[in-house]
Amino acid sequence: MTYCVGMMLEKGLVLMSDTRTNSGVDNISTFPKMFHWHVPGERIITVMTAGNLATTQAVVSQLEERTKLPDDRTNSLLEMPTMFTVASEIGRLLRETIDQRQRANDDTGRKRFTASIILAGQIAGMEPRLFMIYPEGNFIEASTDTPFFQIGELKYGRPIILRAYDRGMSFEEAIKLLMVSFDSTLKANLSVGMPLDLMVLERDLYEPAYTARVTRDDPYFQSISSSWGNALKSAFESLPKYTMDD
Numbered sequence: 001m002t003y004c005v006g007m008m009l010e011k012g013l014v015l016m017s018d019t020r021t022n023s024g025v026d027n028i029s030t031f032p033k034m035f036h037w038h039v040p041g042e043r044i045i046t047v048m049t050a051g052n053l054a055t056t057q058a059v060v061s062q063l064e065e066r067t068k069l070p071d072d073r074t075n076s077l078l079e080m081p082t083m084f085t086v087a088s089e090i091g092r093l094l095r096e097t098i099d100q101r102q103r104a105n106d107d108t109g110r111k112r113f114t115a116s117i118i119l120a121g122q123i124a125g126m127e128p129r130l131f132m133i134y135p136e137g138n139f140i141e142a143s144t145d146t147p148f149f150q151i152g153e154l155k156y157g158r159p160i161i162l163r164a165y166d167r168g169m170s171f172e173e174a175i176k177l178l179m180v181s182f183d184s185t186l187k188a189n190l191s192v193g194m195p196l197d198l199m200v201l202e203r204d205l206y207e208p209a210y211t212a213r214v215t216r217d218d219p220y221f222q223s224i225s226s227s228w229g230n231a232l233k234s235a236f237e238s239l240p241k242y243t244m245d246d
Helices: 053-067 085-105 158-164 170-188 217-237
Strands: 003-009 012-017 020-022 027-031 034-039 043-051 117-124 129-133 140-141 148-152 194-200 209-214
Touching: 003 043, 003 117, 003 129, 003 170, 012 027, 012 043, 012 117, 012 170, 034 053, 034 217, 043 053, 043 085, 043 148, 053 117, 053 148, 085 117, 085 129, 085 140, 117 148, 117 194, 129 148, 148 158, 158 170, 158 194, 170 194
Parallel strands: none
Antiparallel strands: 003 012, 003 148, 012 194, 020 027, 034 043, 043 117, 117 129, 129 140, 194 209
16 A cells, blocks of 8 residues: 655645555565656656556556657657646556556456556646546546545545645645645554655746655654644643533
8 A cells, every 4th residue: 555645736736655565564665656757947747656566667667768768759758748648648558557467467357456646747838737547547637626636545644634735835834734644644554654755846947846755763754743643632632521411
């Protein structure tokens, strides 16, 4: 399992993902789930992945190879005219990769090689855009009504984002909000784990404005975790008391 969040702000996009991959409690490892490509001054494209690791890595590997082909870049992320066409191509690759692995394993439906992807980025002359791509290859785009996407183990970290998100918030405030969301998820589900990868895509910059890997001993994350826990306890204690007296 995993947890990834892509958030749209007026100033750009903020992305965060965990790095845990496991096949049971006795086989846990760390693997990045955030990948990006950029052409300075022209475009930046970032993906975050969740689901079957072999499937998502096959898709990422194909995308990576297409950025390196010197003679035929027709289907390269570095040449596509819009983020919509990028989303369409990644969706096609994801669907075909899942189908291929399904057939190769002669699976009759007992196990689905499923995966999903969050795509974020900007191409010069256009707005920053954020998409969620489903295993079937179709996708939806973020909007004012749906300003953030989550994939993976999303239910524990979603409530705090719904309550505190504001499109006009600063990058720093958005990072703090995501830290709280991930802390809540980490405490509730062992299949999501540190370290966390963070990336900020500032509008019209076309390269990462800020990146970080947040480890378990990160002082700020520790402070957020303890402060949020104490704040929740204080809020609970301040609620009106229930009485069983008639």
